[in-house]
């Protein structure tokens with residue numbers, strides 16, 4: 068399987084995927100850490116993929132989305148953005164709305 072196919076299968080088989088530096092429990096960069104913190108606050112489970120484990124993955128995810136940086140967040144197979152976008156969406160409540168619309172449980176909100 069090519070790296071692009073592997074990335075594709077990961078984003079399509081998990082509700083929320085974060086390509087990050089480090090792991091959900093031990094982020095190795097502040098940008099990845101902010102995203103991890105947001106999903107922890109929301110109580111939303113996600114699959115973390117540590118790009119520091121593989122340079123092929125680190126370059127491959129940037130090629131997959133044509134987005135130059137990490138972290139990268141996917142919801143139900145769709146690329147949402149990086150740290151700044153997700154933080155702004157969290158602050159405005161848009162992220163919570165997006166997750167709910169996709170049927171993903173968010174803490175403190177009734178799921179539809």
Ligand SMILES: N[C@@H](CCC(=O)N[C@@H](CS)C(=O)NCC(=O)O)C(=O)O
Nearest residue numbers: 096098135136137138149150151152
């Ligand atoms: N403004 C970015 C911050 C992320 C960022 O600048 N990431 C850098 C440093 S961790 C990066 O991924 N550089 C390319 C690389 O490390 O491969 C965002 O919103 O996600």
Ligand code: FES
Nearest residue numbers: 088095096097098
């Ligand atoms: S690893 Fe240095 S800013 Fe992310």
